[in-house]
Amino acid sequence: MNATALIAEDEPLLAQALQAELARAWPGLRVLASVGDGQSAVQQALALRPDVLFLDIRMPALSGLDAAATLADDWPAEQPLPALVFVTAHDEFAVQAFEAQALDYLLKPVQAERLQRTVARVQAALRARGASAAPDWTGLRALLGGAPSSAPRLRHLMASVGAAVQRVAIDEVLAFEAADKYVRVLTGGREFLIRTPLKELLPQLDPEVFWQIHRGTVVRVDAIDRVTRDEAGKWRLTLRGLDEAFVVSRLYADRFRAM
Amino acid sequence: MAAFNPRTVARHVLIAAVFNTVLALAISAIKGDHFAPTLLYSQLIGLCIWAGIDGGRYLLSPQGWPGVRPMAVLVVVAVFAGYALGLTLGNLLLGRPLLASANNLPGATVGFLLMSLALGAFGAYYFSSREMLAMARLAQEEAQRQASEARLRLLESQLEPHMLFNTLANLRALIATDPPRAIDMLDRLNHFLRATLAASRSDARGGQHTLSDEFARLDDYLSLMSMRMGPRLRVRLELPKTLAPLPVPALLLQPLVENAIRHGLEPSARGGELRVAAQREGSTLCLSVSDDGVGSEAPAREGFGLTQVRERLQALHGAAARLEWHSAPGQGTQARLLLPLPDTP
Numbered sequence: 001m002n003a004t005a006l007i008a009e010d011e012p013l014l015a016q017a018l019q020a021e022l023a024r025a026w027p028g029l030r031v032l033a034s035v036g037d038g039q040s041a042v043q044q045a046l047a048l049r050p051d052v053l054f055l056d057i058r059m060p061a062l063s064g065l066d067a068a069a070t071l072a073d074d075w076p077a078e079q080p081l082p083a084l085v086f087v088t089a090h091d092e093f094a095v096q097a098f099e100a101q102a103l104d105y106l107l108k109p110v111q112a113e114r115l116q117r118t119v120a121r122v123q124a125a126l127r128a129r130g131a132s133a134a135p136d137w138t139g140l141r142a143l144l145g146g147a148p149s150s151a152p153r154l155r156h157l158m159a160s161v162g163a164a165v166q167r168v169a170i171d172e173v174l175a176f177e178a179a180d181k182y183v184r185v186l187t188g189g190r191e192f193l194i195r196t197p198l199k200e201l202l203p204q205l206d207p208e209v210f211w212q213i214h215r216g217t218v219v220r221v222d223a224i225d226r227v228t229r230d231e232a233g234k235w236r237l238t239l240r241g242l243d244e245a246f247v248v249s250r251l252y253a254d255r256f257r258a259m
Numbered sequence: 260m261a262a263f264n265p266r267t268v269a270r271h272v273l274i275a276a277v278f279n280t281v282l283a284l285a286i287s288a289i290k291g292d293h294f295a296p297t298l299l300y301s302q303l304i305g306l307c308i309w310a311g312i313d314g315g316r317y318l319l320s321p322q323g324w325p326g327v328r329p330m331a332v333l334v335v336v337a338v339f340a341g342y343a344l345g346l347t348l349g350n351l352l353l354g355r356p357l358l359a360s361a362n363n364l365p366g367a368t369v370g371f372l373l374m375s376l377a378l379g380a381f382g383a384y385y386f387s388s389r390e391m392l393a394m395a396r397l398a399q400e401e402a403q404r405q406a407s408e409a410r411l412r413l414l415e416s417q418l419e420p421h422m423l424f425n426t427l428a429n430l431r432a433l434i435a436t437d438p439p440r441a442i443d444m445l446d447r448l449n450h451f452l453r454a455t456l457a458a459s460r461s462d463a464r465g466g467q468h469t470l471s472d473e474f475a476r477l478d479d480y481l482s483l484m485s486m487r488m489g490p491r492l493r494v495r496l497e498l499p500k501t502l503a504p505l506p507v508p509a510l511l512l513q514p515l516v517e518n519a520i521r522h523g524l525e526p527s528a529r530g531g532e533l534r535v536a537a538q539r540e541g542s543t544l545c546l547s548v549s550d551d552g553v554g555s556e557a558p559a560r561e562g563f564g565l566t567q568v569r570e571r572l573q574a575l576h577g578a579a580a581r582l583e584w585h586s587a588p589g590q591g592t593q594a595r596l597l598l599p600l601p602d603t604p
Contacts, residue, residue: 010491011428011429012489012490013487013489014425017431040528060527061526089424090423090424108428109428109431
């Protein structure tokens with residue numbers, strides 16, 4: 001099997017060491033590029049389309065987790081997602097989360113025996129690939145959502161409209177969409193902007209009432225009308241009461257499998 | 260024993276009651292009075308005086324210690340009022356005329372009053388001093404706990420697991436590719452750990468060493484960080500020879516250098532330059548740590564590192580030393596320490 005890989009690791013010696021260990025553990029693997037930050041990882045992965053990604057968690061510009069989430073959304077729909085292996089030196093939370101989600105990860109310094117097991121797993125995943133989204137990516141979704149929180153449910157939003165502050169009841173909100181530094185709040189007839197990031201908003205929303213469908217989009221489940229697939233293979237979702245269509249990330253697409 | 264504590268009050272009542280009983284026994288033995296009425300008067304008067312003193316001091320101060328002068332006034336007032344009240348209550352209970360004993364035996368009344376005064380003062384002193392001692396002990400324990408907590412936090416911040424494990428992973432990689440450099444890095448890690456542990460064991464002021472030692476320890480740490488970050492980190496250490504032997508608190512600059520790496524250069528994909536410099540400005544020693552990394556938005560959010568440096572400066576030089584800090588997004592961060600130079604002979 002002649003597979004290709006991309007390594008994203010901000011410490012050059014560790015990137016070299018991983019590449020050297022990989023050459024021993026998987027001689028057929030071709031490393032297409034080795035990059036030092038999360039942003040370059042996304043760009044190079046989209047340009048080179050490797051079969052396997054080795055992503056360091058702590059990297060400048062964009063963390064490994066956020067890079068993976070971005071890739072899941074931007075990866076061409078007609079191509080299967082690459083296999084995913086996270087690399088971390090010490091991050092108890094991440095390691096526990098990886099274990100819980102059966103995500104593959106390597107602890108630095110990477111040891112030959114452990115790497116051998118990961119290689120075997122990735123090879124099996126690549127052989128089985130194509131039928132459905134790799135299990136790695138579904139697990140990533142839980143990781144990005146963060147730990148289930150006991151944060152009190154939000155009932156109102158306060159959005160500034162000119163010089164005034166407008167109260168918006170959560171019950172009226174149909175969708176939240178991240179836009180640059182703001183989050184757009186869409187109700188039946190109006191649109192508001194708030195500064196609270198989606199990441200902070202999510203734990204305060206009822207997961208039964210609102211579904212995340214993309215790293216930047218959360219919609220009211222009861223308002224979902226239909227999900228359609230365009231020619232490029234992208235899933236788009238429409239809501240009752242709104243004209244816009246929203247792109248569904250493949251991380252969340254399995255929620256819309258027909259019954 | 261801050262504030263009001265029901266268990267303490269109950270214990271004081273018990274002690275007062277036992278004391279009153281002993282007093283009644285003594286009086287009836289010496290003067291040959293009947294024991295029962297003597298005990299009744301003794302308890303009533305004693306407890307009234309106690310209630311006046313112990314209750315009064317909590318009314319005057321939530322901590323139960325209003326100070327020496329208010330306490331003395333309180334004791335005198337409480338003794339007279341308590342004596343009168345206890346005596347009146349006793350007379351009421353036994354059906355005697357209210358002011359009977361005071362009118363009949365003015366000499367005995369004054370004697371009893373003086374005795375009560377002395378005993379009240381002694382009791383107040385005894386209980387208060389015990390509580391003051393206990394309070395001082397608590398305060399000392401609290402201070403000790405805070406000091407060791409601060410040391411632990413300092414150690415945790417400097418021996419951060421992420422830094423240690425990444426450094427070890429780099430060393431492991433170097434052993435295979437460049438053994439002489441691996442040995443050099445291992446020696447530097449050794450020095451860094453030794454210095455960090457030593458600094459965490461000394462008191463808040465920390466030990467002192469020379470400025471050249473300080474720069475050597477920074478060089479160890481920055482060499483390890485250069486090994487990890489590769490070409491992303493460029494380091495400039497500038498120490499004029501004339502300043503090298505000056506004494507400085509050990510690892511004073513370390514938190515500033517760590518901040519520059521962690522918040523300035525590590526988050527930057529292109530990296531940048533870190534400059535540590537010492538210079539003399541008149542009678543002031545100026546130590547600066549600057550980077551051209553990502554910078555930060557809010558200078559209001561002062562982290563543990565900056566706070567710790569400020570506290571050490573305050574402990575050593577008071578208002579004579581200060582820390583200046585500037586940062587802006589995209590413009591890096593500059594920290595400057597200004598210390599009074601020791602008088603040159």
